[in-house]
Amino acid sequence: MAVYDRLIELLKDKEVIIQTHNFPDPDAIGTAFGLQYFLRQFGIESDLVYSGKIDNNNTKRMVDMLEILIYNSEEYKDFKEDKCVVTVDGQKNNSNFSDLIGDEVACIDHHSWTTAYKYLYVDHREWGACSSIVTDYFIESGIPVPKNVATALLYGIKMDTFSFSRGVTDDDIRAFAFLHNSADIQQMRTLENNSVELADLRAYGLAFKNTVVYDRIGFAHINLDCPDSLIGMVSDFILSLSAVDVSVIYADRNGGYKFSVRSEIEGVNAGKLVAAALSGIGSGGGHPTMAGGVITKENVSLLGTDHDFMIRKRFLDVGMVMLEEAARQRALMEQSMA
Numbered sequence: 001m002a003v004y005d006r007l008i009e010l011l012k013d014k015e016v017i018i019q020t021h022n023f024p025d026p027d028a029i030g031t032a033f034g035l036q037y038f039l040r041q042f043g044i045e046s047d048l049v050y051s052g053k054i055d056n057n058n059t060k061r062m063v064d065m066l067e068i069l070i071y072n073s074e075e076y077k078d079f080k081e082d083k084c085v086v087t088v089d090g091q092k093n094n095s096n097f098s099d100l101i102g103d104e105v106a107c108i109d110h111h112s113w114t115t116a117y118k119y120l121y122v123d124h125r126e127w128g129a130c131s132s133i134v135t136d137y138f139i140e141s142g143i144p145v146p147k148n149v150a151t152a153l154l155y156g157i158k159m160d161t162f163s164f165s166r167g168v169t170d171d172d173i174r175a176f177a178f179l180h181n182s183a184d185i186q187q188m189r190t191l192e193n194n195s196v197e198l199a200d201l202r203a204y205g206l207a208f209k210n211t212v213v214y215d216r217i218g219f220a221h222i223n224l225d226c227p228d229s230l231i232g233m234v235s236d237f238i239l240s241l242s243a244v245d246v247s248v249i250y251a252d253r254n255g256g257y258k259f260s261v262r263s264e265i266e267g268v269n270a271g272k273l274v275a276a277a278l279s280g281i282g283s284g285g286g287h288p289t290m291a292g293g294v295i296t297k298e299n300v301s302l303l304g305t306d307h308d309f310m311i312r313k314r315f316l317d318v319g320m321v322m323l324e325e326a327a328r329q330r331a332l333m334e335q336s337m338a
């Protein structure tokens with residue numbers, strides 16, 4: 001019996017909504033779009049819904065180009081209490097998951113499991129991308145993947161794994177190999193080669209101007225309110241500098257700050273770093289390699305007069321302890337091998 005059999009059974013003859021996390025990214029949309037097509041093969045129709053905005057230009061382009069019909073929750077007219085909701089690329093009660101009308105019965109996700117909510121169906125695999133999990137449904141079932149679905153899934157996988165260089169598993173590679181022949185490579189190229197918009201350059205410019213590196217941690221304050229996706233892209237870029245192992249990028253947000261944190265070294269868990277660094281003044285969390293956080297307007301005064309100084313100090317205090325601990329562990333390992 002395949003994993004998804006229970007999902008099919010659960011959703012049979014039901015009206016279904018597939019909900020992505022708020023401000024969906026290509027992986028969330030790829031997963032939702034792939035799952036919608038997959039369920040349709042079993043006679044199950046569904047609508048795709050998200051809250052917030054699609055604020056990344058490339059994600060917008062993906063939706064237009066692949067003709068993905070996905071509704072903003074404010075425009076969606078067909079909510080019903082007894083509709084079944086499948087949450088993808090996130091979990092009910094996560095801060096980036098609005099509680100919409102409907103009955104959340106199922107979840108497909110690749111993030112650390114944090115919700116106490118009891119779903120009837122959970123497919124949780126900590127792979128590099130959620131789209132890889134849905135791709136696995138196609139691999140297992142032998143159902144052919146149409147071109148636009150394959151392109152959406154492939155693009156989702158590539159974006160979430162930063163082109164197979166971040167948090168990637170053998171299963172993501174297997175999904176990639178499977179989709180590669182079915183996807184529209186020309187469309188993939190268009191999506192990948194046009195990732196930076198002219199308007200984004202301003203944020204990059206501010207980040208470059210303000211970048212400082214202490215002990216291999218790169219900091220940059222983008223003193224501008226910009227979308228999460230853009231802060232993430234800048235954070236990826238700063239991480240690509242050879243002098244940087246961990247990047248901490250933050251932008252102005254409603255009188256407070258929004259953070260994007262990346263780590264490419266094993267000893268520093270980005271999610272734990274941001275959670276600890278903002279503890280008591282904000283909140284944060286995420287994956288070992290990529291994470292986010294917020295300091296709200298109400299708490300900004302806790303940063304004193306020099307916000308940048310205090311933010312760096314907080315991240316360095318925690319980050320240095322993590323780096324030292326990692327070095328200690330490495331030394332112990334080497335000792336036991338000798």
Ligand SMILES: [Mn+2]
Binds near residue numbers: 027028089110129
């Ligand atoms: Mn994802």
